[in-house]
Every structure is written in C-alpha cells, then in structure tokens.
Amino acid sequence: MIRKNTQSVLKIGEHQKISAVIITYNEMGYIEHCIASVGFADEIIVVDSYSSDGTYEYLSAHPKIKVIQHPFQDFTKQKTFALKQASNDWVLFLDADEVVPAGLRKEIIAVTNRPSPHVAYWFYRKFMFKNAHLRFSGWQTDKNYRLFRKSKVAFCQERRVHERLEVEGTSGVLNKRLLHYSYKKYEDYKEKMLRYGQLKALQCHENGKQVLPLKLMAAPIWKFLYNYTIRLGMLDGRKGIIICYLNALSDLERYREFRQLNRKSTELHDTAVLSPVRE
Template sequence: MITKKEKLTALIITYNEMGYIEKCIDSVSFADEIIVVDSYSTDGTFDFLKDHPKVKVIQNPFENFTAQKSFALKQATNDWVLFLDADEIVSTSLQMEIAETVSSDTEIAAFWFYRQFMFKNEKLNYSGWQTDKNYRLFRKSKASFSDCKIVHETLDVDGTSGILKEKLIHYCYKNHEDYKGKMLKYGRLKAIESFYREKKYSFAMMIAKTSWKFFNHYILRLGFLDGKKGFIICHLNSLGVLERYKELKKLEQKNELAYYLVMP
C-alpha cells in the first residue's frame, strides 16, 4: 500500500505513443492526479487517454519540448510533480521510493532520476547512457523549465537537489525508423536553438562533431559492449548531430535570402 502525506501529480506529454503510454499510465496509477498533454496524436493515443478513468488529457499544439512541458506544468494542481516521458515506466520499487520521498519532511526541492535504457526489451548498459540522469520529481513552486533550450529541456530549481536510488525504465528504442525520426527531430530543434544563439554553420565542425559523437559513445562510452544494438544507437545519435548542422545551414540560407528580398 502506497501512502503519501502530500498529493502528487503525474505529468506526461505525448504524440503517437500507443504501445507505450498504457504501461506508463499504469506505472503512475499511485499518483493522485494524472495529466497528459497530447500533441494531436493520430494513432489512437488521444482516444485511449480520453476514455481512461484516471487520466485528464488536454490537447495542445507542439511548438517545442520546453514550451510543451511548461504548458503541462501549469496544469498541475499539486505542488509535488512527477514528470515522465510516455516511454518511461516507474517500477514498483521506484513507486515506493517516490511515495516515501513525498511523504517525508524533506527540504529538497527536486530529485534526479538515473534511467535504465531499453533497446526494445533488452537493456542498454553502455552507449553513452550509463550516467544519464534527469529531473523527474520536483516541487512545482520551486522549479520551472528554462526558455534557453527548446530540446533536452533544462529545469531551473530554486533550492537543493537530491538523487533517488531506484532507476526509471526508459524504452528509448521501439524500432529503427521511430528512433531515427526522433533523432532527426531533435537535430532540427537543436539547429533552431543554435540559429537563434547566432551559432554559424561550419562544414568542418559538422564532420568533426558528428564523428566525435559516434567515437565518444561507441568507443569511449563503451557502446561496443552493447553489441549490434550499441552500434545502431550510437550511429543514430551521431546522425542527429549531422542533421543539426544540415538544418542550421538551411536556416542560414533562408535568412540570407530573406535579407536580400527585403533590401531596397
């Protein structure tokens, strides 16, 4: 029996997550409130959530990850918030640790979670993910998402941070096309972020950064020990870096064209 002194809101953002969102919702059923912000899914995700007795679902157009998560955070009615991605699962042991944390008189404002990455149903032990951690449990009154990033969003915390012992399970890889699409999308968003920070496209930097990403994750971060799945993940991660620079070049070209078109 999971008991909590204070109430907890679970927040999730989704887009076409059938096959994963069901397990995610089940794993946060101990929360007092479950709110899902859906970016107009087309695969039945919204219909499933709309009919779920424990879920409040809201549709909101996707602009970027930071904007979508900030919107979701505003919907929470409780101070303690558990923020998950739709492909993440809270294990029974982690549920207990979260409940104990919320029930305690802790003065810690936010907690990092380490994640166990899954390639389909197999564990990824290396490939650059072994030290990955993210804020997932925090007080709404003490935290907000920084508007400095639009992908791999950053949480600004007013107070001290802690780390929970149990790992969050992350089903990062469904299939090749899904993961490739995700990396390309991240790359394009990072390009927009770089463009507005006035970072310039460089062919040499594109080759160097893409190669370094693969070498760092596959060799230095021991991706080769994950076998074939490690090679696939490291290759697709580096593809995301390549896409960032290709998209940045396009943005610069469009900006130059717009400049010449408006010149007197």
C-alpha cells in the same frame, strides 16, 4: 518566475499529493505501460499534441486521466504548459516512453512524505533497447529531473529540446532507476533523433550562434566514436552500433538543418537589401 511556497505540514494519516504529468504525440505502444506505472499518483495529467494513432482516444477513455490537447511548438513550451495544469505541488513529470518500477515508486512516495531539504530529485534511467537493457553506449550515466515541487522550479525558456529545469533549492538523487523504453524499432527512433537534430538547429539559429562548418561536419563522427569507444558502446554489440549511429545522425541532421536555416536567412537579408522601398 519561480513562485515561492512552503511545503505543508502533514497531519497523521495524510500524505503529500502527487500529480503525474506526461506529454504525448502518437505514443500507442508506450503510453499504456507509462500510465499503468503511475497509478499511485493522485492525479494524472496528459497534454497531447493531436495524436493520430489512437493515443488521444485511449487517454480520453481512461477514467483516471485528464487529457488536454495542445499544439506542439517545442518541448520546453509544451512541458511548461503541461506543468501549469498540475493541481498539486509535488509533480512527477515523465516522458511517455518511461516506466516507474515498483522500487522507484516506493522511493517516490517515501521522499515526498518525509521532511526533506530537497525540492527536486534526479532520476537515473535504464535505457531499454526493445525489452533488453542497453548497458553502455553513452546511456549508463543518463539522468534527468523527474520529481520536483512545482512551486520551486521552472523550465529554461532558451531551449527547444533537451529542456533544462531551473531549481530554487537543493536537489537529491533517487537510488532506483527509471525504465526508459526509448527504442521500440529502428524507424521510430531514427525519426525521433532527426526531429531532435532539427530542433537543436533551430535553437542555435535563433540564439545567433555561429558554428564553423568543419566543426559541424566533424561533430557526428566524433559523437559516434566517443559513444562507441570511450563510452563502451562496443560492449553492447549490434545494439550499441545502432544506437551510437542514430545518436550521431541527430548531430548530422542538426548540421544540415542549421546550414539550411542560415542560407534562408542570408537570402531573405539579401532580398530585403535589394528590394526598393516604397513611399
């Protein structure tokens, strides 16, 4: 349930306080830049899923960070838990591989400190392939809610991945783009896409969706062709081929996992039907 609240009126010299909230798991190489870019926030909350690469130790040693370890179930549950830890109503919720550039930082401070009808703001993201801007391949219109008032939002609990924010009120769009350093190296991004596919499959299975096998098998092919041709991945050169392939691989993994979950569910059902009932 979304709690109702009214934004406090600022006195001269005061500013709206902002909580930066981030979830992490094995994010060394990413998290340092993310943390440095949100140093303007009044508090930084990080919820870590028991990282094993030094992320937790790095965060624990940082003087401005409050780090909490919490077991990961899915992205929606983890982000819901993390949001509850924020002390301030205005929340800047980032992924560990995102960086707030100077222009966007100024815009965030400006919109949170002026009377505004908006309670949430979309951020367009600039996808970075290593340190180069990936201009197409389906990422050119990518946007997410990243700044919002905690009292006016809630994460939709029906999703396990690519979570959806439910907003009570109007939304705006910021002009400057968030930097998204999602692709550091091939194996890391591949692992991420496979994990997304598995979570999507589990979400579909739990929701009782029935998808034709032909559609599931065709989905990865269509996704690659759509992003590479219609969404102009071909203009990104070799980088475009890699990203379009790995994003399509997520759909292929979704099909494989969904098929396995359905098979296991059928086997359990058959076993239950055949097993004798004891008095």
